[in-house]
Amino acid sequence: MPTELVLREATSLDAHDVASVYLRARRAAPMPPAVHPDDDVRRWLAVRLQSDEVWVAEDDRAVVGYARLTEAWLDDLYVDPSRAGQGVGSALLDLAKSVRPDGFCLWVFESNAPARAFYARHGLLALERTDGSANEERTPDIKMAWPGAQPLAFLRGLIDEVDAQLGDLLARRAALTRAVQPLKADPTQRDLTREHQIAAALAVRAPALGAERIERIVHAIITESLDAART
Numbered sequence: 001m002p003t004e005l006v007l008r009e010a011t012s013l014d015a016h017d018v019a020s021v022y023l024r025a026r027r028a029a030p031m032p033p034a035v036h037p038d039d040d041v042r043r044w045l046a047v048r049l050q051s052d053e054v055w056v057a058e059d060d061r062a063v064v065g066y067a068r069l070t071e072a073w074l075d076d077l078y079v080d081p082s083r084a085g086q087g088v089g090s091a092l093l094d095l096a097k098s099v100r101p102d103g104f105c106l107w108v109f110e111s112n113a114p115a116r117a118f119y120a121r122h123g124l125l126a127l128e129r130t131d132g133s134a135n136e137e138r139t140p141d142i143k144m145a146w147p148g149a150q151p152l153a154f155l156r157g158l159i160d161e162v163d164a165q166l167g168d169l170l171a172r173r174a175a176l177t178r179a180v181q182p183l184k185a186d187p188t189q190r191d192l193t194r195e196h197q198i199a200a201a202l203a204v205r206a207p208a209l210g211a212e213r214i215e216r217i218v219h220a221i222i223t224e225s226l227d228a229a230r231t
């Protein structure tokens with residue numbers, strides 16, 4: 001009979017055990033193959049242990065899982081495969097919620113259906129899907145969030161972050177629209193074929209909005225950018 005699970009903050013002495021859990025858990029999960037050799041992973045995690053908030057789950061004095069947190073992220077949550085399905089992950093996730101009461105985000109590979117179901121069962125929201133081009137494994141992943149004690153404020157904070165990027169993109173795009181106008185034979189004529197191509201390309205990237213809405217959004221952006229270019 002295993003003894004009761006103990007959760008405690010990791011020390012540098014846990015580096016070897018934490019890395020062993022990470023390596024074993026990753027191999028057992030439906031995740032893409034690791035891109036770094038095991039020794040590099042061990043060195044990297046030892047460094048992270050010094051800077052990040054890492055909690056280990058211990059059973060019979062053996063590390064059976066760990067959670068690694070940075071400011072508003074749950075960066076790692078891994079359970080030794082020999083202890084899967086025994087509540088270790090739930091205990092670590094509950095702990096993450098208690099030490100990040102304002103909420104946190106995490107990335108999970110799309111292929112990792114058991115982890116996604118686990119997070120969904122524990123109240124995390126799926127917010128974004130990527131094509132994987134921005135991660136090391138080049139594998140589609142999903143951003144999930146636990147929105148904390150004040151979910152409206154948490155999600156509005158995420159909207160503000162995206163809007164900051166959107167504002168920068170709108171400014172860059174409007175500057176290009178402006179730069180193009182003097183090169184056109186008749187700048188008063190809009191090129192609707194080109195605008196349609198732009199909307200179609202965007203619709204592929206934002207399928208949830210649907211082609212017609214994207215068409216209207218692109219039309220509004222171009223109309224207003226052309227208007228700004230005339231001033």
Ligand SMILES: O=C(O)C(=O)C[C@]1(C(=O)O)C=C[C@@H](O)C=C1
Pocket residue numbers: 177180181184189190191192194195198222225226
């Ligand atoms: O590509 C052009 O011809 C532009 O003037 C730029 C632009 C745009 O902002 O993308 C603006 C107006 C045109 O109708 C089509 C595209």
